[in-house]
Amino acid sequence: MATQLPTTDIRIGADLIRRRKGGTPIVCLTAYTYPIARLLDPHVDLLLVGDSVAMVLHGHETTLGASLEMMIAHGQAVMRGSARPCVVVDMPAGSYEESAMQAVASARRIVGETGCQAVKLEGGVDMARQIAAIVAADIPVMGHIGLQPQSVEKDGGYKIKGRTDETVAALIADALAVEKAGAFSVVIEGTIETVAADIARRIAIPTIGIGASGDCDGQILVIDDMVGLTVDRVPKFVKQYADLRSVITHAAERYASEVRDRVFPGPSHVFSKTNGGDDA
Numbered sequence: 001m002a003t004q005l006p007t008t009d010i011r012i013g014a015d016l017i018r019r020r021k022g023g024t025p026i027v028c029l030t031a032y033t034y035p036i037a038r039l040l041d042p043h044v045d046l047l048l049v050g051d052s053v054a055m056v057l058h059g060h061e062t063t064l065g066a067s068l069e070m071m072i073a074h075g076q077a078v079m080r081g082s083a084r085p086c087v088v089v090d091m092p093a094g095s096y097e098e099s100a101m102q103a104v105a106s107a108r109r110i111v112g113e114t115g116c117q118a119v120k121l122e123g124g125v126d127m128a129r130q131i132a133a134i135v136a137a138d139i140p141v142m143g144h145i146g147l148q149p150q151s152v153e154k155d156g157g158y159k160i161k162g163r164t165d166e167t168v169a170a171l172i173a174d175a176l177a178v179e180k181a182g183a184f185s186v187v188i189e190g191t192i193e194t195v196a197a198d199i200a201r202r203i204a205i206p207t208i209g210i211g212a213s214g215d216c217d218g219q220i221l222v223i224d225d226m227v228g229l230t231v232d233r234v235p236k237f238v239k240q241y242a243d244l245r246s247v248i249t250h251a252a253e254r255y256a257s258e259v260r261d262r263v264f265p266g267p268s269h270v271f272s273k274t275n276g277g278d279d280a
Contacts, residue, residue, distance in 0.1 A: 025216075025218050026208065026217055028048060028208055029047060031082070032053040032056065036081070037081030038081040038082070046087075047086070049090060051092045052090075054070065076115075088117065120143070128180065135181065145178060146189045149189075160192065162194075168192075171195060185218075186203070190210070193212065194213075226238065
């Protein structure tokens with residue numbers, strides 16, 4: 001049984017994540033809410049407030065439904081619920097692509113209103129100027145290359161990257177550009193395993209894999225996918241460690257039955273003048 005990591009008042013920062021290159025794999029999960037952040041806090045090194053929240057919690061078909069306000073609200077909740085992990089908040093589509101000035105303004109707002117340790121944005125060569133500008137403003141940046149969910153409409157779906165020599169060269173160029181621009185780490189998503197492994201060896205910053213390679217410096221999954229809460233399509237690369245769909249379904253069925261049969265609430269769930277104080 002794995003040893004539980006101790007909770008500490010010292011939060012992990014982007015610099016510490018950067019120094020984990022080549023060491024013990026970095027454990028990352030997404031989180032969007034206060035209670036989930038509290039549960040995950042002792043076990044992970046990094047919590048990503050992903051724009052996947054638009055799909056997972058808000059029912060949008062893609063991550064393009066995420067707004068800056070949405071990311072900030074969920075970032076605040078995760079910061080309130082966590083004490084130890086590095087918290088990274090996704091920059092949603094439309095908040096950084098236009099210019100370096102727009103990117104810096106959005107990143108400053110996210111960090112200023114949430115207190116998170118870093119922001120993440122998608123893109124490589126095409127977003128190097130934005131990454132460099134945010135880093136120059138003293139805000140750590142996590143990159144994201146390979147399959148980029150914010151580009152799913154442009155790409156015609158969720159397409160695995162690295163199947164041709166041309167796309168392999170583009171992926172390597174993106175990774176090098178993100179590193180040169182000053183990112184402290186980079187997510188590699190939906191990429192052929194050997195290509196992701198090669199990128200992890202080529203660059204000096206940590207690589208975080210999701211549908212990529214076990215040779216990456218860390219791994220990340222969407223929490224709802226990992227615990228079996230996803231109600232729609234689950235990506236092939238996900239390993240489910242629990243089946244909370246069944247647990248919740250069973251609990252709801254029992255509750256509905258007991259309400260209809262007038263079993264709940266029982267004597268211990270109601271108040272009388274003699275059964276205690278004024279606390280609910």
